[in-house]
Amino acid sequence: MTDDNEFEYDVVIVGAGVAGAMVAKRVTEGTDKRVLILEAGKGSGMTPEGYRSYVDHYYSSNAKVPNSPYPDNKNAPSANVLDLSDHDKSYLVQKGPFPFLSDYERARGGTTLHWLGTCLRMLPNDFQMQSKYGVAVDWPISYDELEPYYRQAEFEIGVSGDVVDQAYPGTGPDNCGYDPERFFGDGYEYPMEKIPQSYLDLRLAEAVEGLQVQIPGQSDPIDIFVASTPQGRNSVPRNGYEPVGMVGEPETGQRCEGNSSCTPICPVQAKYNALKTLNQIPADQLTILDQCVASTVLRDPDTNLINGIEYKHYEDADAPSQTTHVARGKIYVLAAHAIENAKLLLASDVANHSDQVGRNLMDHLVLLTWGLMPDNVGSFRGPGSTSGIPVFRDGDFRSDHSAFRVEIGNWGWNWAAGAPVTDVQHLVDTENLFGAHLRQRLAETVPRQFRIGWEVEQLPDAENRVTIDDQLLDQLGNHRPVIQYRVSDPERAAAAAAKRISDELFEYAGIEGHTAYDPQAPGYFTYPEDSGSASGYVVNGAGHLVGTHRMGFTRDDSVVDARQRSWDHLNLYLVGCGNMPTLGTSNPTLTAAALSLWAGDNILEDLD
Amino acid sequence: MLEKLRTLTQTIETKEDLWHYLNIAMEVELSTIPPYLCALYSIEPGSNQDSYNIIKSVVIEEMLHLTLAANVLNATGGSSKLNEPEFIPSYPTQLPDSDIKDGNGHFVVPLQPFSRAAIKAFMKIEHPGRPTDPPEAAGWHTIGQFYDGLMTGLVQLCERQSAAAVFDGDPALQIRPEQYYGAEGTIIVVTDGDPDQRLENAMNAMREIVHQGEGLDDSVFDGDRLPAKGTDADPVPAHFYRFEQILRGQYYAAGDVRERPTGAHFDVDWNAAYPMGDSPKAGDYPVGSEISNYLQSFNRAYVNMLDELQLAFTGHPERLREGIGRMYKLKYEMSSLMKIPSGDGKTTVGPSFQFVGN
Numbered sequence: 030m031t032d033d034n035e036f037e038y039d040v041v042i043v044g045a046g047v048a049g050a051m052v053a054k055r056v057t058e059g060t061d062k063r064v065l066i067l068e069a070g071k072g073s074g075m076t077p078e079g080y081r082s083y084v085d086h087y088y089s090s091n092a093k094v095p096n097s098p099y100p101d102n103k104n105a106p107s108a109n110v111l112d113l114s115d116h117d118k119s120y121l122v123q124k125g126p127f128p129f130l131s132d133y134e135r136a137r138g139g140t141t142l143h144w145l146g147t148c149l150r151m152l153p154n155d156f157q158m159q160s161k162y163g164v165a166v167d168w169p170i171s172y173d174e175l176e177p178y179y180r181q182a183e184f185e186i187g188v189s190g191d192v193v194d195q196a197y198p199g200t201g202p203d204n205c206g207y208d209p210e211r212f213f214g215d216g217y218e219y220p221m222e223k224i225p226q227s228y229l230d231l232r233l234a235e236a237v238e239g240l241q242v243q244i245p246g247q248s249d250p251i252d253i254f255v256a257s258t259p260q261g262r263n264s265v266p267r268n269g270y271e272p273v274g275m276v277g278e279p280e281t282g283q284r285c286e287g288n289s290s291c292t293p294i295c296p297v298q299a300k301y302n303a304l305k306t307l308n309q310i311p312a313d314q315l316t317i318l319d320q321c322v323a324s325t326v327l328r329d330p331d332t333n334l335i336n337g338i339e340y341k342h343y344e345d346a347d348a349p350s351q352t353t354h355v356a357r358g359k360i361y362v363l364a365a366h367a368i369e370n371a372k373l374l375l376a377s378d379v380a381n382h383s384d385q386v387g388r389n390l391m392d393h394l395v396l397l398t399w400g401l402m403p404d405n406v407g408s409f410r411g412p413g414s415t416s417g418i419p420v421f422r423d424g425d426f427r428s429d430h431s432a433f434r435v436e437i438g439n440w441g442w443n444w445a446a447g448a449p450v451t452d453v454q455h456l457v458d459t460e461n462l463f464g465a466h467l468r469q470r471l472a473e474t475v476p477r478q479f480r481i482g483w484e485v486e487q488l489p490d491a492e493n494r495v496t497i498d499d500q501l502l503d504q505l506g507n508h509r510p511v512i513q514y515r516v517s518d519p520e521r522a523a524a525a526a527a528k529r530i531s532d533e534l535f536e537y538a539g540i541e542g543h544t545a546y547d548p549q550a551p552g553y554f555t556y557p558e559d560s561g562s563a564s565g566y567v568v569n570g571a572g573h574l575v576g577t578h579r580m581g582f583t584r585d586d587s588v589v590d591a592r593q594r595s596w597d598h599l600n601l602y603l604v605g606c607g608n609m610p611t612l613g614t615s616n617p618t619l620t621a622a623a624l625s626l627w628a629g630d631n632i633l634e635d636l637d
Numbered sequence: 638m639l640e641k642l643r644t645l646t647q648t649i650e651t652k653e654d655l656w657h658y659l660n661i662a663m664e665v666e667l668s669t670i671p672p673y674l675c676a677l678y679s680i681e682p683g684s685n686q687d688s689y690n691i692i693k694s695v696v697i698e699e700m701l702h703l704t705l706a707a708n709v710l711n712a713t714g715g716s717s718k719l720n721e722p723e724f725i726p727s728y729p730t731q732l733p734d735s736d737i738k739d740g741n742g743h744f745v746v747p748l749q750p751f752s753r754a755a756i757k758a759f760m761k762i763e764h765p766g767r768p769t770d771p772p773e774a775a776g777w778h779t780i781g782q783f784y785d786g787l788m789t790g791l792v793q794l795c796e797r798q799s800a801a802a803v804f805d806g807d808p809a810l811q812i813r814p815e816q817y818y819g820a821e822g823t824i825i826v827v828t829d830g831d832p833d834q835r836l837e838n839a840m841n842a843m844r845e846i847v848h849q850g851e852g853l854d855d856s857v858f859d860g861d862r863l864p865a866k867g868t869d870a871d872p873v874p875a876h877f878y879r880f881e882q883i884l885r886g887q888y889y890a891a892g893d894v895r896e897r898p899t900g901a902h903f904d905v906d907w908n909a910a911y912p913m914g915d916s917p918k919a920g921d922y923p924v925g926s927e928i929s930n931y932l933q934s935f936n937r938a939y940v941n942m943l944d945e946l947q948l949a950f951t952g953h954p955e956r957l958r959e960g961i962g963r964m965y966k967l968k969y970e971m972s973s974l975m976k977i978p979s980g981d982g983k984t985t986v987g988p989s990f991q992f993v994g995n
Contacts, residue, residue: 077686078686081686265815265816266815267815272818278690280694280697280818280819280820280821281690281819283818283819284818284819286965287965
């Protein structure tokens, strides 16, 4: 690898994931700017052979967890949900009291390698929770200001969806009604037609027809209905949009073809990943250095500007031998995702006048409920989710408890119970079935399996934080993230409300409930019923980590300003989910992408 | 197939003649697909990725040719006959031979696994016409000459009857560009514009078929082929040369001339292919046997797919999506048949692509 110590780039970016890729693309498009990206992990996904090796690794993995296709890398370790019960093995140091349940991926392409692809926008009230509901904080920007960047992000990612389906509380004024011109802007349509809803979605939609439920904190009942979910997955294009296929093999992946393994990997790259954006940047304007882990953000004590990123390069992921270098640019951008960005800032002792770096770590707590539909609904086919029940994303109840998003799952009890593998194990080990009987029993139940994910918004809590400890280092000598984390009453109350609504919905729809929460599970907690006794619940991490270097109104209570620039260092930008002061009820990637494109525009302003 | 081509009249005098020619064109395109698919799905998974991608891209483009021909047919008021027994090719089939030294004037195209013989047969199918060959009345040397005859006939018909009278088909029947993906080329909506434009669209559609297949005169590449999407700008060779790359184990690069590729080399493992038997038939196996049932199930799936395509081409373009879904089903069934031993100790069964009635 070349030693670029002497060359000063226009922009140095840490992290080759979606946020870094969006900044790099925006800064180089139609300009003469030169960008360097430092990526901690490997760049294998950039060639079809390398990408297919990920697919093979996935096929041969025993546990199909989100990071299963991406080989362990001791020099750039990624959090792994399998390590939640094994504190020695875990990269994240879990101080508790509640485990932080999510993972992310450190490799070129980042977590978009394994994301599901759901692309929902945040709602206007998500940006003004304090003013509107008296909880959390307001953003220093509004939905309306971010809206043009949502459109751009939807075109950069390539989102399939129908605007007409996005009619639910929160998209109109005062939480009622639907105003497409306000929410999406006049005449807007997604670049591609919606991904067809699954047969399961359509059966469920019929089954919940006419159902209304109550939710604590809101007097009006809520109508239940099923709506298609916009997603970053190739479908029939509109208006001359050209779908982007596999990097290096562009005719592959031009449409979703139902491989049904989106998380953890789309074998044909019909799903968006950040490699596609990186691939669109002219080679003479972009240098990506893989296997280069940023270790310190260097600060000039006289000017208080950043004057370099020190990084460690390794050849072999399993061995600690390394060489140290410094990258220099006019502007520096940290795009290593919420936990790694915070960790790096703390390790470098920069950008933290506010003492908010690492704080306000938030995630979606996902309560799963599951059961059997009355008939065969063709489970385990198609993308992981093609529809949701979007009616709990906003409302007066948010003064009382968290909002939640309802994701309808197409993959049976896969996430909830490890199906269909566990079904086979159970029938063989416990019921001693084999041959035709085994096949028959599986055929009677597996295609009827159904699960819903109730994704509860977590509000910012200063005690939910990432810190570092000089005694707790990885193989390369970089800090491991030390996580203090808890789940509070607004979230627990919402999970309990969601469970009650789920029970009602299952009964109304004729779904045979099979939800069971194991007190030994890492995400187990109890919450009191009205009756006085407490019920147990298990939540899972959604992989939606945000908040650790939030934007805000003043330098005393936030890390970056509304332009996503550090209050403390005028040539340092932070991008990605860490900038988000609240999480709302949408998967945060689309919002992070929109914010990153905006940051790119701001960086160009600063450069010129 | 060959006999049918030889029955074609010398000139296109009426619209019925034109429709007959176009239906033959569709049958020609369709007839190439089962042999290509047998080669494609006999490749052992995990091997021969480059060859797999090449053959797959040609198959998808043959589907485009089928669709282009259907759009021309529909634009002139005709109807396809994709799922009628007499238009479904049987194998081995015979196609006109570009090399007439042996006097036969034809060559045999069986269903066979991925092999040098198969790739050479594919090159014969796509062989470019010699630049000085005039279109001939009987005894077409190449499929390209057949299309030349078709195009000449279409122009003459329009001169006789007027373009408006010829191109009076319903625009709602056209398959639209956004429904095609996965390989080079683009669907042409023949009914766009006034009648003279429609004639031009039809000519462009047929030129696209010929150029994609055989190339443009001396060029390895088909005309003004746009760069592939993304930042790769390598143009894509015509089918004949694409297959030749497999024989050579080397890609053509931009600017190359025929027989002198300068692109990257790639591995070809001729042994990594399931040894499907030559042109299997359900009747090769006892009636009611497992293999015979499996073959008939495949054949029914094949005909069902043709039914969907026929629906798509005759007024229900949205059915193309169902047709594509059935193509995936065919893929799984073909892959299974490729692995089932035929019982002779040497070959496997493979798919038979026969017509079965409902």
